[in-house]
């Protein structure tokens with residue numbers, strides 16, 4: 159059993175603790191670090207699980223990246239892709255909808271692409287989610303090449 163962050167060998171207890179609390183295999187140091195991130199930002203477990211799945215796929219993700227205004231759940235900085243995990247089911251209000259649209263406008267103006275993924279998709283279709291995000295990264299890379 160190895161830590162999915164630092165590849166350190168971990169024992170049964172560290173494995174059990176990280177799997178029970180985060181659903182990701184981590185050493186006790188990285189379990190502590192991630193729990194601190196969750197405490198500070200209210201990060202969802204799905205964001206943590208997707209972060210490690212993307213890391214394994216070689217996407218170089220960053221967890222809780224500060225974009226200057228707010229913390230983004232997961233960012234892929236080299237293609238300016240921001241990924242937000244939606245954890246709320248309730249109907250969107252019109253105030254929220256216009257706020258979302260304004261946010262989308264600002265991030266597009268700054269060259270960022272933001273995608274919102276419902277947490278249940280990460281929970282039930284983690285590998286498909288990763289595959290699609292990798293496809294988006296490829297597409298963004300191509301677009302950057304075309305512009306430059």
Ligand SMILES: [Zn+2]
Nearest residue numbers: 161164185188
């Ligand atoms: Zn570790």
